[in-house]
Amino acid sequence: MSTTTPLTPNQLIFLFITSLIGLVVFYVKRKHSFWERQNVKGPKPIFIVGNIFENMKTSLPELYSKYYKKYGKVFGTYYGLQHNLHIGDSELLRNICVKDFNVFQSGFQSVYVHPIEENSLINLIGPKWKRMRSMLSPTFTSGKMKKMFKIIKSCTQDAQIALTKLSKKDNGAFEPKTFWGRYNTDVIAKCCFAANLDVYSDEASTLQRVFHELFDAQLARILFIFLAPEWLTKAARIANVPTKNLEYLRDLTLALIEKRKNEKEKVEDFLQILIDSGSSEDNNNGKDDSKVKFTPEEIVSSSVIFLLAGFETTSTLLTWACYRLALNPNIQEKLFNEVSKADIQDYDVLSGLTYLDAVINESLRIDPPIIIFQRTAHEDYTLPGTNIFIPKHTRVTIPVYAIHHDPDNYSDPEEFKPERFINESPKPFTFLPFGAGPRICIGMRFALINAKLSLATLVQNYKILPTRETPTPKSLSHAKGSLVLSTKSLKLKIEPR
Template sequence: MIQYFLSDYSSCVLLLVISLAAFAFLRWKQVTYSVFKAANIPGPEPIPIFGNAWNIWKKVLPEYDQQLYQKYGKIFGTFDGATPVINIAEPDIIRNIFVKDFDHFINRRNFSVKNRIFRKFITIAVDREWKAIRAAISPAFSSGKIKRMSVIMEECSRRLVSSLKESIAKGDGIFEAKNEFGTYTMDVIASCCFGVDIKGEGENSSKFVDYASFLFGPNLTSSPLAIIPFILPWLGRYTFGKMIKLKQWQFFISITEALVKQRAHSNISYNDFIEMSLEAASETAKKGLLNSEEVQEIVIAQSLLFFLAGYDTTGTTLTLTAYSLALNQKVQDKLREEVMNKLDENNGVLDHNVANSIEYIDQIINEVLRLYPPAIRVERLCNKAITYDKLHIPKGMIVNIPLYPLHRDPQYFPNPEKFDPDRFSPDRKRIIHPNAFMPFGSGPRNCVGMRFALEEIRLALCAIIKEFRIELSEKTEVPITFPKGFSGLLQPRNVFLKLELLE
C-alpha cells in the first residue's frame, strides 16, 4: 500500500510538502519559544500557536497573574501566541522602564487598528502622534479645570444620594453597587465633559449605562474571541472591525461625533472637556504637531475613550470602596467623623475644598486601589534594546507589569490581604516604593484622567458617608468574586450592599 502511494508523483510531492511544513513548524516553535529559556527566565510552558493564551478566557485574570507570580517570581516570561511578553514586578526595574529610561519604552503594544476613531485613542497612539495627543488633551485635566468642574460633580453626587434614598424607600435598602455607581460616573462624565444630562435624553437615558456595561462586561471578554487580537493580530483587526459595528459601540460613537461637531461650530461657551480639548488641539496644530483634519478626529477619539473607560474604572473603584467600608465598620466610622468635622467647618457645604482636605479619604482610596487596581496589567513596548544587570530586554519585546500581584506582595505590603488604610498615612507611605504601587501607571504616560477620577470619587464618598451607613447584606459575596474572561480591567459584578439612613 505504501509503495503504491509513493509511486504516485503527486502523492510524493504532497508528502514532501507536509514534511517540510512539519519541519518548518517545529523549527519555528523551537526558535520562537526558546527566547526565555535562552535568557534563563522562567515561565509556563507554551503550546504551539496559542502560546500561554489557550483557555485564558476561562480563568479569572487577576488570580491567574497571582498564580504565575507566586510560582515564577518577580520576572517571568509568557507568550501571547508567538509574541513573547516579559512580566516584571521588580519596582526598581519598573521605575527605570516607566521613568528613567522612558525613551526606550514610549509605546504600548501595537494593535495596528485602522478605524479612523479608535486608531487615535491615546492608549494605543505611538511616538510623535502620542506626544501630540497628550499635549492636546492634558490642559483639559489641569487642577484648575477640575476644580471648576467639581461644582457639576457635586450636583451629580446629590443626584446619587437621592437615588440611593429612593432604594431605601422602596424596601430593604439593598442595592447593586456597580450599577448605581456606574450611573453616577456616567452622569459625571456626560455632565462635566459633554454638557449632556443623561436623564434628559428620553429613551436613550438608560442606554448610556446599559450599553457601557455590555461593552465592559464578561459577555465579550469571556469569549475565546477575546484573545484573537493577541495571538493573531491580522485576524484580530477583522474581528475588531465586526465588533465596532455592534449597536452599543455605534450608540456612543454617533453621540460623541455629533457633540464634537456641534462644539466645533458653536459660539456658545460650554467649558466642558470637548470645548477645552478642541481649543488645546487647535493650539497644538498651530505648532505643526497636528494638521487641521486630525484635530476633530483626535478629540472625538479621546472623548469616546473618556466616556467609556472613565465610566467603568471609576465605577469599579467606588463599588470596591463601598464594599471595603461595609466590611470594615471602624474605618467607615473614622471616615464619617472626619467628613462631618470638615463639613461643620464649612457650614455643612460639600465642595472641592472639603473633599480634598480629608487625608483619610485618600488613604482609603489608595488602599482600595492597592487591593483592587482597576487596570490589572500595564504594558510597554521596548523600542530600543536595554540591559538591566543580567536582564536584557531586546527591541520589540512587550513588557507587562502585573499590578494585581505586585500590589499584594508582602515584601512591600506586609499582611497584604488585610484592608489597612493606615498603610498610606503620612508616616508610613514614605517607606512604600513608589513603583510598588501604581494604579494609574507611572511616568510620562500615566493616566491623564487621574485627577478627574479622584475628584469624583472623593465627592461621592463624602456625600454617601454623610447620609448613610454602608453595610453587608444577605446577598453580599464575601470574599468578592470576579468573572472569568480575558479583560484588562477588574470587573466586580453583583456586589449587593445595604444602606441604613442616618438620623
C-alpha cells in the first residue's frame, strides 16, 4: 500500500508562489486581450504596463498618427491594465459626442481630483454640469466678449511695444513660444483678475512660473497616475497637475474676491462677472437662488479653470500660426493685404475678416493645440453599427491631430492651405480643435477673438520670417508626453514693414 509523502514547507511555499504567479499572468493576459477578443486592432501591450511607455517615448501626434494609419479609425490600447478605445470615425464620433451624450457625459477623468477642481466645469457631470454650463454660458456672449475685447486691445498695445524692442535686438530674433506665453499671461491675468503684470521683463512673474509648471509634462507623475493602483493615487493626492500651483491660484482668487468687496468701482473682468452673477438685480425673477448664484467655491474653480484653459491653448495656437506664416510668405502677404485695409481694432470688423478666419482655422487644423480629447462611458455601451462593446468607465480617446491629418478628411493634409476653409466647410466631426458636442470648449469665442486680434496686429506691423535654425515641418519634433502640441524651440525673426 503506497503512502503520499506530505509536502515540505519549502515545497508548499514554492507551490503557492508559482500558483500566484500563474494567476497574475493569467489575469494580466486576460485584461490585455480585451480588444483582441472583440476583433479591435491595436499595438501589442507590454506585460502589466500596457502601452504607456510608447506614450512616453514618442510624441503623441506622431504616435497617434502612426496607430491611426496602421490600425484604422477605431483601435484599442492599454494604460496599465486599463483598456482604452480610440475613435476617429466621424459618424461614430457624432454618436459619442452628441447623440449618446447621456452615456458619455464626462471628458478627461482623473483618479484624484483636487478640491479646487471638483466644482469646475471640466470635472462636473449630470445636473451639476448642466447647471454650471448654463450659468457660465452668458459670460461668453458677444456682448460680454466686446467688453473683454477692450482689455485684449490694451494687451496688444503693450505687446507692440515689446515687439518694437525685439525687432531692434539680435537681428529681430523672435521666439514665438516665449513671446506668446508672456502675452497670453498678460491677457488672462487682466481679463480674469484685472491684474497688471510686467510680463515682458526678463524676470518671470510668479503667475507665469505657475502656468508653465502646470503645463510641463512630468514623466514621473504621468507614470504614477497610469500605473499605480487607484487607491494609492488617491491616498498620495497625485493630481494631473501640481497641487501647490492650484493652491496658489486658489489663494490668489480668494484674496481678490475679498479685495473686490471693498472697491466702489467695478472692473469688467471675468472674476467680477462671476461675483455679480448672484446680485439682486439678477435674482428678481422668482428663481431659486441656488440655481442662479455661484457659490464661493464655484467662483474659485471657474476662475482657476479659466486661467488654465485660456493660457496654454491660445499661446500655442499663435506660436504655430507664426511658424506656418513664416514658412508660407505668400499666405502671409495675402493676410497682410486683408488686415492692413481693415479696422482691426473694431470687434465686429475683426470678426468678419474672411481670410484671417481661414488662417486661424487652418492653423488649428494642421497644428491643433490640444492633441486629443476624451469621453468616458457612464454605462455599458455598444458602438452603433458594430459589435464593439464598451464597458462602463471605459475611456474613449478622440485623436484630434490624427483626424486633422487624415487625407480622407482633408486633401494634402500636410500642406498649409487656408483656402480650404473658404471654398468649403469641413465634414462634420473632422474639425475638432475645441472638442465637440455639448462639452465643446465654452471659452472658444474668447480664445478665437484673442488670437485673431493679436495675430492680425503682428502681421499688420511686421513680417514673420524663418531663420537658418527654423526647422522644416519634416524635421520638426514635438514634445513627448504632453497633451498640448508643443516643441522646445521655434526660432523665427520679425522685420518691421
